[in-house]
Amino acid sequence: MLERFQVPQEDRVYVQEPKARQATEKVFLKMGLSKADAALSADVLIYADINGVDTHGVSNMLRMYVQAYNKGEQNPRPRWKVTHDFGATATIDGDNGLGLHLAPKAMDLAIEKADKYGVGSTCLLNAGHIGALGYFARQAAAKNMVGMVMNGGGGFAMLPTYGAEPRFGTNPFAWAAPARKQPDFCLDVATTQVAGNKIRLLQRMDHPLLPGWLARPDGSPIMQEEKVPEEDIRSEQRHWYMLPFGGTRENGSHKGYGLACVVDIMGPIMSGNGPGFITNKAGSNFTAWKISAFTDLEKFKDDMDAFLDGLAKTKPAPGHDRVFYAGLPEHEERLKRLKEGIPYHKEVIDWFHTISNELNLGIKLP
């Protein structure tokens, strides 16, 4: 994570993982979720926090979920069902439950099918926010499969290359694959230049954005460092839009834009919800490839160790002391945070205490 996204030292309150998990579960239970779904939802959020993916942990997301439940916009007890089942594939209607606890079930079904047929794939529609996609891709890796997750929907955030009107959400995707001794590979990224939640983080921490990260309302890329104006990215009057990754065409933004399209096709469109920017509905895809169906699993794991270790041992360029691979910094952060606790912004702790008082939850942090 770039330094500008880290919580400033003086604002940090360290909370041990079990306490953070317990507090989060309490909130979900109070919202009406079943015990199992509350635990699963908390697990997905705490996964983000413990791996250093602060943007997708409790800080940004929990209060939004609470708001959605309180307004009756999210169903705490969804009766999700499989609407299409065809050999190695399925489509699941989430009955407007939170994606956090529906997505793991969609990936479980893809894994079950992959185990039987070598590859399995499911679409999920009518589900709320889904959290850090890496969690679900890693479910496949834990079962000796390669996992892919895509989630798209809504046309409020990202411009297409050369465009001046938003056509996408942040349309993230994730891939994970298992190794033996090395920490698993896990790539979990938005197709925007910067994740949506990272913009909120920059705003909260009053840090400037970098050139090529956002565009002005007329579609021109902002090519200087400046503060991000506070605004709701779903509001009518906009001060900025997001750019596809790459930023400008010369830097390959057509690739980020193209991948945003792929996510919209595999998620909202193939699930049956229609294009994100037209229907404003989300959709996801979960695909798992069973490694032993293609090659020898033990050789694959040895190869992955050699691959990942070789990447991490690449001689670094001037100005850098190490080379990473996707999943390695998260692993190191996890070991650190399991010991030291999760560094929340003090304002997040205040929120926990406020909601605890309101709802009588008895949460006391750290």
Place this chain on the structure above:
Amino acid sequence: MLERFQVPQEDRVYVQEPKARQATEKVFLKMGLSKADAALSADVLIYADINGVDTHGVSNMLRMYVQAYNKGEQNPRPRWKVTHDFGATATIDGDNGLGLHLAPKAMDLAIEKADKYGVGSTCLLNAGHIGALGYFARQAAAKNMVGMVMNGGGGFAMLPTYGAEPRFGTNPFAWAAPARKQPDFCLDVATTQVAGNKIRLLQRMDHPLLPGWLARPDGSPIMQEEKVPEEDIRSEQRHWYMLPFGGTRENGSHKGYGLACVVDIMGPIMSGNGPGFITNKAGSNFTAWKISAFTDLEKFKDDMDAFLDGLAKTKPAPGHDRVFYAGLPEHEERLKRLKEGIPYHKEVIDWFHTISNELNLGIKLP
């Protein structure tokens, strides 16, 4: 395509598609390929030329294939075989044939399996150069499926983010999906900032590269416009390396790097050939998702029309007069070139006549 990649007007020789195809087939036949494989190989090359993907057409590639056949490095009559078959998946050993005519068979098998199980996936190993991946992804789209292709191998070209030693080839991938009235979606890109063949094209045309496209041998990104030194990217003494797309970490090169890893995992490693930078062997994956297994096919096609048309009609940003989507410029170029002919560099025409004389092929262009 950025203007700097186009053949200069004064160097162009226009050749009608059937004549270019016929000349290409003759060369392949002379190399010892079967009639069917020569036709298929020519079809994949001409697909690139007719769609404006000049980097992957006959100009750059045909002479390299001829060289490989002449040196006995490529098998003109491979006895390819399925080594793993597990429900919806398979692995194919290509017996060192050219990827151009093996990859369509690998995608055909994935399509056959997807038709039966909803999703199908095959790996291909021990195959030579594969050409423009979009061709194979479009095979799936033509059968009302979403197609994905990944091809990786070799560690001679691309640095990992922050690294000073190359660890990847250009590791391209492609996705395609069908629409009804709109030209099909097809994204076909390298995970490097610029495709390898585009660098050769820049060299041939003596055009400079843009900032952030390549790195110096110590791993530092080249941040100014300069000429690309002529060199073989597989040679020991290097003047430059390729950067993952995004270019620099601040511009998201960790995403391009991460996707290069995904391609290595799905291709060389999952096929059984091992990591590209260690074994220097290639591998590919072909996956097809049958749309009607997930949702109503006719609705999907209507949705795709609305999606693609909506993207193309997005209000453009200052300095641009249109917004495109992946597959649209290629479609327009195809219509143009089918009428006007393919604009080859005169030097390519010279090559055809030279080899025609050498091998007694009777080729006369245009």
